[in-house]
Amino acid sequence: MKPNKETIKSAVIDRLKNIYDPEIPVNIYDLGLVYKVEVDDSLKVFVEMTLTAPNCPVADSLPIEVRSNILMIEGVSDAQVDITFDPPWTMDMMSEEAKLELGFL
16 A cells, blocks of 8 residues: 555654653653654654753754654655754643553543
8 A cells, every 4th residue: 555644644653753862751642741642644754843951961962863763664755854843842742641641540
C-alpha cells in the first residue's frame, strides 16, 4: 500500500512516542512537547515542538533526533523540525497517561 498523508502522520506520531526526554521518563509526544504534526502533498513532514525549558541540555540534539527518526519512515520525502517557546511548555500539556506515570494523578 502506498503511503499517504494520513498513514505518514500516524507513523510519525508512533515514532515520536518512542523518543524520550532524557530527564523525564516519558516520551516527547505524551509529554506535550509536540505542538503540531503536518504532512504536505509531497509527503514532507513538518513538526513544531518545544522543550521543557529553553536551557534544556538536549536543545541542540533533540530536534536532530526527531528529524532523523521521521526520515526513517517509509514514504517520507523530507522533514522539518522547528522549535518554539510560544506557548511555553507547562505540565498541563502532558497526556493523562504521562501525568499518571509521573505520579501527578
